Amino acid sequence: MTFSQFALATGAWLMSSALYAGDSIRPIEPILVTIPAGTYEMGTIKRQNAQPVHTVSLNSFSLGKYEVTVKEFARFVEATNYPMPTQCRHELDGWFKPATKGNWQQNALTTSEYQPVVCIGWRAAQAYVDWLAKETGKPYRLPTEAEWEYAARAGTSTDYFFGDDESRSAVCEYANTADLYGESRLQRDANTSYKNWDTGMASCSDGSAYASIVGMYKPNPFGVHDIVSNVLEFMADCYADNYDDASATGAARQHVNCEERSTRGGSWHWNNWPHSFRSSIPEDFIGGVDGFRIAMDGQSTKKSKETQLFEAALHAAQAREKINRVDRFDFVEPVANLMLTEDGGLVSLVWDKHPDPLVTEYRVFRNKVRDSMFRLIAANINEPTFREPTPTHQVEYTVVAVKGHLQSAYSEPVLSPLGFSPIPGKIEAEHVNSLTGASIAMSTDGRGDFNLSGRNGIEATAEFSYQLNVKKAGYYQLSYRVAAPQDVEGFSVFLDDKPIAQAAIKNTGGIINGKLSQVRKCIFLRVS
Template identity: 40%
Template sequence: MIMIITRDYPVSLILVLACLNSNVYADDKLIEPPMVTILGGKFLMGSDKGWDNELPIHQVTIGTFDLAKYEVTVKEFRHFIEATGYLAPQECYHQVTDKWIGDKSRGSWNNNALTQSEYQPVVCINAEAATAYAKWLSQATGKSYRLPTEAEWEYAAKSGRKTRYYFSDTIDDPRICEYANITDQTAEQRAQQDFGASYIGSIGITPCDDNSGYSSIVGMYKPNEFGIYDLIGNVQEYVQDCDNVSYQDAPNDGSAWLTGDCTRRVLRGGSWHWHEFSASQRSVVPSTFTGVLEGFRLARDRSHRDEDKLALSRGLFESGLAKAQKTEHFHRQDVLPYPAKPRGLKLVSHTGDSKIHLSWEPNLEAETTGYNVYQTQAFGGQYRKIASNISEPAFSLQKPVRRKHSYVVSAVNPDRFSEYSEPVTTPDTVNQIPGTIQAEDYNNMSGMLVNDTQDLGGGLILTGWGAIRKGDWAEYTVNIASDGFYQMKYRVASSQSSNGFELLLNDKATIAYRVPETGGLNKWLTVTENKVYLPSGKHVIRIQSIAEQWKLNWFSFEAVSG
């Protein structure tokens, strides 16, 4: 039976299809994804410009296969749920807060905080649900649909190139916003507007604008040379492969690597929430993990027949998608341009005055309605808005935080706020020894983040992405009262016992301090450890992490006898 649908689909095309093949029909319970045939070949998989898990670079031979043009959408996934009654996850990491994605909460593929369109990629599913979808579609069509292998995915993403991206080899190339939905100017707008967080000082942003704060309707950006969309960004994509820490002993025939830690599944590509991912960059999550940043696309083996049985359904899907894309393009164009970036920001504080005074040059654009002011909790941290839409190019802050921190301002119009001004920063904090030093009172750091704590007394702690990692460090300027030995105490939380950290004085290692397992990353313990000799005067102390999975609240030095 042929279903004739004339709205937004050319009648002549339907009739031609019907005449050519009586098996061509539209199934309102099934959508086969538009596919692109990827001709096989050889390529070098991995990179020596990325992470250790991208090594060793090795040659892989790929057979010809089909790959979906787009990530699987909510609309497509809905047919699967309705046809099978599959029990998809009902909890998801999707509620965004000022601390980014919060704890898992009630939410699903069709009811989560960030999905607004049937043509966005389906999220709040996991690798198991993605695999179940592919199996169902295979059974329903008689074709071999599946998740791509990791090697197939990278082969398609590189599309014959040896560069980081198929259009460039440059990090932060602003052209990436033509090809991908990643953290950019609009992402920062939505982060500040919707939940009071900032990508600056945490994930970072690329200096361009892709016009999407969250996941986008699929296919809104330029495809790669194979005609595949959204490989660099939008949502990360599950592949078949299990987790392996490197490519040592990896298959070289393009097949899935199904040994290793198969409780964890590989993800490829970046997302709207992450800074740009290269074509070779790898991620892993537990196979049951359910989040708002992860989706999938399908691959298909080339051994099937009857290619066009559901061509009409596929065409109708693409017609509906084109309409959704057109509407979204209109919405993106129907906003005012970004205001100009404020210039000339100055910071003034007076001795004995508990205020900080900020001033900057006025923005003369007619649409500018005011200015926002932002402050970091600590140096290098995220910008938090402390004043909204003030009318004058000046602001005074009562009782600012005592530690080193920064300020920026942005200009505001009815639709958007501008790029941040250049920052201004308060002087270095000088801590006294003997005494207690709060971990967030550093003057410089790498890899660290500041966060709230539920430890006794509240306040802030030093952490990283989830926890402090090996290689992270923070530096503190100290004034040591006198030469001598000092007993060090420190307040830590950790999910494992480890070597902890080294204490460096003026870049020279002194001693290492262990971090015991405390019962978890929110269980705190005060540790008393080795004495250390410290000379009097002004110095720089560095806490250099040599272990994973721990957090630091404070540390102290007390004078003791030798």
């Protein structure tokens, strides 16, 4: 039985057996830990949006020991028929697609009812805590940013409650994050990578490729689990880009028209961030790595019968999952001494034979843009060598060793020769010989292509150079795609340092609904 079938079956059982007096469905109240009152310095000088660092004094409150799970959330949906989203940004294919079919109960990334509930959005999380408070008469709510950071730090002053972890090698004991195991599964399932992507990955294995059953990692000193990372957590606060008007008592900041909500922590899909770092999410955004935990004024209370039953079932699920993860931590050392040579139109890679006799194969990865995401190009290689035709442009290679279906960390990469783009032919924008005033960025067209852009767009003095092999003199048409938020002077084309054409660029709309509004243009060149 698939999880979707299992979840539906569970839902049917709940509808029939969880009905009580007055035909009401009783909530599973959260397992809480009491957070003692205290004062701390909130924020950090490492991030502009977490300044100014300021003193916050908090009364004692309670916080969810775990993130809210699918099983707990099911009671709310069944009791209220809340109109849940039917699309969610959650499918993996190198990055998350903008929206695909899926909901809190049926999506590609949820495989257990004891995982954190996702694909819900901030508004549904708020509706959940409102319902929980109404049904129980207890002041349940979403935590504030100040409460979350205080509880996460648990009296420590380092980046994380367990230390600074600059090497990102200890975090896997405490959190589900982008890591070696996740990379191994991600390459297998989607032929894509955390390597060189956003914040990269930890140099350890946490045993979980995607969202984890809650409570599988060591808690912080206050007894809170998954506070570093598992899913991103919604806060009660309306997001502001600094702490200029932050409350000294830790109250949530609220605006009349709130479009962005604060979030804290990290998710399995991203590397982890220090507790003081902040992020935000549109209030109407529905994501597959976003969830929440619950807060309550005052000290935690006696567990209800439903909570006790849930806790026992969760512990059983955790025990089963612990057994399943036994073989997910045995990673071999990376491949050593990878070297590249080119001769007769062939690129040859050689590396040292791995000393571990249980290594069963090698895999070769290629990166079509330096420092971007590696893609698998060859597997089941038994000997420490690989050859292929020399690419027409410069690419990057790396190799891994495989033991027990787990791949090692990547070897040190090597670069192929620069190469020439044949004309007539297609010149990819990212195949530059040299680049100033711009950067290579992944495009938004969903095809895995790249753009030349920059933090504030391409600079007015930007220059791109390419190595071309023009077989025959004559007239050529240069077609290109461009996106611009306004009319600009455009660009000039040079051949051997001599100007041969110029193109003006008109306003295309820039970024519309999160995507570049691109138009196709062309100019004519004479090559002699």
